[in-house]
Amino acid sequence: MQTKHTSENYVDFQAKDFATDVYFLQWCLLPDEENAEFWREFCEQHPxxxxxxxxxxxxxxxxxxxxxxxxEADKRNNTLRLLGFIRQQKRKEKRRRIYAAWGVAASVLVAVLFLTIPRFVSSDSFVASSGYVIPDDRNIQLVSGDNQVISMSDSSEVVYDHQGDVKINGEQHDLNNQKEVVESNQKLVVPKGKRASIRLSDGTLVWINSNSVIEFPAVFTGTERHLKVNGEVYLEVAKDPGKPFIVSTPQFNVEVLGTKFGVSSSVDKSQYVVLVEGSVQVHTPSGQTARLKPSQLFGIDKGGTFIQEVDPYRYVSWKDNVLYFNGESLPEVLVRLSQQYAVDVICNIDVCQVQFYGKLILEEHIENVLDNIAVLSPIKYETRNNKIIISLK
Amino acid sequence: MEYTLKPNSLFIDKISLVNGLQKGEDLAFALLYNQYADLLFSYGTGLGFAKEDIEDSMQEIFCNLYLNHSKIHEINNLKFYLLRALKNRLLNVSQASRTQNFIDMENVDFYTEVTVLDDLIDAEDRTAIQKKIQSYLDELTGRQREAIYLRYIEDLDYEEIAELMNMTVPSVRNLVFKAIKQLRNSKIPSLMWPILFSIVKI
Known part of the structure; x- marks a missing residue:
């Protein structure tokens, strides 16, 4: 029937001829089985x-x-119009809130009851860490099983050997010399603006981002290796088929089958697992299970859970002291930085439209990073009362 | 106007943008607006509306979205939600003002203006390709063009297109299938189509 669509008709075609051929266009615009088959065959016959x-x-x-x-001017004006409305609305809400305070208190109580019950029922591994408050101390702290606290600087290397002995920057520390202490949990607390990395007794490497806590035993004695995370970490798990590695967070558990992946469980930040290499299985308290393939992200938001294909390195690049951006708006970049360095950043509405591509090195101070951004984009910054104010040049 | 960027609001991906919207953070709304403005503008233009009408409708949609921000997580697909809201809004506008007389949703014409963005070919070839594709699309009905636009440019699935166009899924498939068939036969120039479904710019 479709006699005119024979491969011979197309052998002398140039790219622009294809692009104006109706049958070719159909395949591109509205592919179906028939035309897909035709063009697949054509490419096979005419490599x-x-x-x-x-x-x-x-x-x-x-x-x-x-x-x-x-x-740009239209977008800016429309955005300002929208923000004007939102701010006006917020002022109204504030006034209303004073009267409604009692009503709110009652509903919060109900919500808390709802949220906590399922956690208690479904998994015994969701404990303590979810309620842990990160101290405002400027230093990274290692808390041993018998509650000794060691403070250390930013680039410290913490290594646990297979007996549970600790070395910090190559120096031996007597933290866990009693047997019962070895099995109890160690804690590494990383405050805002800091990052740390640690090698666990089984050889697993963990990078811990700012504002995060991990809990782990000095040696893994049981049949499973357990790590508790509250915050953002990146893991390269040492293979041990006999002892599965399990990461528990307040929101979900991740069962590892030997692998590289990132986890974020901060209540304030995103809650996700992103897989770089290998295979992991995610368990949520509500009984959901999901097995991730590399480059997949498992996320939780208020609407529930979902899986999405992503560029995983963008989520874990902080471990290498860089952040990658691909067309994000400048405010998104600044939020990322304000989080990383624990500094308030104030920006002008104009910068909404500035897009950012490429990598950003996480230097020691946020000012150095902003200097780099200022070279690449039309912004300038100033520091006022420990806050950074960004505006267009 | 200035923002304070709070360290706990991260909009690096879709998830956290939705979380920000849910909390009613104005920056999240500003970003959402800037992200979808052009796309909504294109769709509104396709439906034949003037820039001012589209801008006003968008303003209303985003204000409403803010007023209901605590329910934003219930929206599965923000893009689809915004496109649908825009269409409903615009059709209401056209019914209110007598200047444009759309009788009902089924009779909305849809324009498609072809642009080839590839700049590696010379201008002449680009215009030729543009014209050719334009002429194919011109032979379709407004609804077929809308379906193709939503499928190919906005990347919606058939269920979403069906809802947006007030049709059932099988009839959308049928519509697209007919469009395919029509394109296929368009090598034999049909004088009927351009007359019946010529594009009338308002």
Whole structure:
């Protein structure tokens, strides 16, 4: 029936000829089994045409329908109009809230009851860590099983050997010399603006981002290796098929099958597991289980759980002291930085439209990072009362 | 106007943007607006509306979204939600003002203006491709163009297109299937189509 669509018709075609051929366009715009089969076969029979076809696909992909955009000025004005409305609304809400305070208190109580019960029922591994408050101390702290506290500087290397002895920067520390202490939990507390890394007794490497706590035993004695996380970490788990590695967070558990991945469980930040390499299984308190493939992200938001394909390195690059951005708006970049360095950043609405591509090195001070940004983008900054104020140049 | 960026609000991905919206953070709304403004503008233009009408409708949609921000997590697909809200809003506007007379949703014409963004080919070829694709699309009905636009440009699935166009899923599939068939036969120039479904710019 479709006699005109024979491969011979296309052997002399150039990319632009393909791009204007109705049958080719159909395949690009509205692929179905029939036309997909035809073009797959065509490429097989005429491998010399493959490159041309690729180029033509690229051309058609660049076709946009109704390619309209607002001018920067329009977008800015509309955004300001929207923000004006939101702020006005917020002022009204504030006034109303004073009267409604009692009503709110009652509903909060109900919500708390709702939230905590399922946690108690479904898993015994969700304990303590969720309620842990990170001290305002400026230093990273290692808390041993018998509650000795060691403070250390930013770039410290903490290593546990297989007997549970601790070395910090190559120096031996007598923390866990009693038997019962060895089995009890050690705690590493990383305050805002700091990062740390640690090697556990089984050889597993853990990077801990700012504002995070991990809990682990000096040696893994049981049939499973347990690590408790509250915050953001990146793990390279040492393989031990006989002893599965389990990361528990207040929101979910991750069962590891030998692998590299990032976990974030801060209540304030995103809650996610992102897999770089290997395989992990995520268990939520509500009984859901999900097995992740590399480059997949398992996330929790108020609407529930979901899995999404992502570029995993963007989520874990902080361990290498860099952040990667791909078209994020400048406020997103600044929020990331304000989190990393625990500094308040104030910015002007204009910077909403500045987009950021590429990598950003996490230098020791946020000012150095901002200097780098200022070179690349039309912004300037100043420091006022420990706050950083960003505006357009 | 200035913001204080709170360390606990991270918008690096979709999840955290939704969390920010849920909390009613104005920065999240500003980012959402900037992210979808052009896309909504394109769709509104396709439906044949003037820039001012589209801008006003968008303003209302985003204000309403803020007023109901505690329920934002119930929205599965923000893009689809915004497109649907815009369409409903615009159709209400056109019913209120007598200047444009759309009788009902089914009779909304949909325009598609083709742009080839690839800049590695010379201008002449680009115009040729643009014209050719434009002429194919012109032969379709407004609804077929809308379905193609939503499927190909906005990347919605058939269920979403069906809801947006007030149709059942099988009839959307049928519509697209007919569009395919029509494109296929368009090598034989049909004089009927352009006359019946010529594009009328308002």
């Amino acid at each position: 010399e045409k493959k490159e041309t076809v690729q180029r033509a696909i690229q051309l058609v992909r660049s076709v946009h329908l109704n390619d309209r955009s607002f001018s």
